[in-house]
Amino acid sequence: MILKDKVAVVYGAGGAIGGAVSRAFAHEGANLFLTGRHLAPVEAVANDVFSAGGSAEAAQVDALDEQAVDRHLQSVINKAGRVDISFNAVGIPGTQILGVPLVELDVEQFSLPITTYATSYFLIARMAARRMVANKSGVLMTVTTQHSRMGLPLSGGYGPAMAAEEALTRVLSAELAPQGIRVVGLRPQAIPETDTLKEAFEARAKVSGMTWEQFQELLASKTHAQRLMTLEEMANVAVFMASDRASGMTGTTVNLTMGSLDD
Numbered sequence: 001m002i003l004k005d006k007v008a009v010v011y012g013a014g015g016a017i018g019g020a021v022s023r024a025f026a027h028e029g030a031n032l033f034l035t036g037r038h039l040a041p042v043e044a045v046a047n048d049v050f051s052a053g054g055s056a057e058a059a060q061v062d063a064l065d066e067q068a069v070d071r072h073l074q075s076v077i078n079k080a081g082r083v084d085i086s087f088n089a090v091g092i093p094g095t096q097i098l099g100v101p102l103v104e105l106d107v108e109q110f111s112l113p114i115t116t117y118a119t120s121y122f123l124i125a126r127m128a129a130r131r132m133v134a135n136k137s138g139v140l141m142t143v144t145t146q147h148s149r150m151g152l153p154l155s156g157g158y159g160p161a162m163a164a165e166e167a168l169t170r171v172l173s174a175e176l177a178p179q180g181i182r183v184v185g186l187r188p189q190a191i192p193e194t195d196t197l198k199e200a201f202e203a204r205a206k207v208s209g210m211t212w213e214q215f216q217e218l219l220a221s222k223t224h225a226q227r228l229m230t231l232e233e234m235a236n237v238a239v240f241m242a243s244d245r246a247s248g249m250t251g252t253t254v255n256l257t258m259g260s261l262d263d
């Protein structure tokens, strides 16, 4: 168990990636504090973890609410004594941000992903780092997509938002690694099991004329392996990156695009 007794806080834990990472962290022995904007999906993940013999507590926390994040982290410290891993899996539905050409996009829709993704990651990371500094140890993690590095049509402010998160990973690391805190991101290729990918497809379906199957085939054809990644594969990398075995990695985003995007 490579995360045995590590205290991990997951934001957006009720989502596809947050849930998969939470289950994988629990499997490797982590003590979990799971959060999300709505409680029910987070509780469902916590129940899965209990059923598998793990430890998880669910809480309703809006990752954009600085005071709520702070109060929750303090409660984690009060109960578990420390926080070792902070994982940001917050995401907003593609239906709100994708599918409109830039020339027709209004400024609120353009700004929504940039402010939501960059601000939530900043708040979460800053609050956790303040606690981690005391132990001179900890890992801050987030998830981005290849939009950070590629010009993809009809994606509005999503690419700039992903690029901002990856830049923040580097800046956080530059400031915090001297104090023993690693900062790492994961950049997975599209994961077909998730609603996020289905929403990305639907946003483009009218324009592209493709079926769901054709859309997946197109994405898969861009990978070296000619297939898309599973949630389990992504979560396995997250476990390794969160563990002390990845002690040599900080200030970087792991390219999990299976060859779709060159380093």
Ligand SMILES: NC(=O)c1ccc[n+]([C@@H]2O[C@H](COP(=O)([O-])OP(=O)(O)OC[C@H]3O[C@@H](n4cnc5c(N)ncnc54)[C@H](OP(=O)(O)O)[C@@H]3O)[C@@H](O)[C@H]2O)c1
Pocket (backbone or CB within 6 Å): 011, 012, 013, 014, 015, 016, 017, 018, 035, 036, 037, 038, 041, 061, 062, 063, 064, 089, 090, 091, 092, 093, 120, 143, 144, 145, 187, 188, 189, 190, 191, 192, 194, 195, 196, 197
């Ligand atoms: N799925 C993919 O194929 C894929 C691939 C690469 C990267 N990613 C990235 O991975 C991240 C997560 O994706 P996902 O597929 O897991 O999305 P998801 O299933 O929609 O999950 C996102 C979660 O974030 C929560 N959330 C949203 N705003 C929040 C807030 N202010 N405070 C707390 N929780 C909040 C949502 O909760 P509510 O539903 O309660 O609002 C939801 O549970 C995103 O950044 C996405 O871009 C996804």
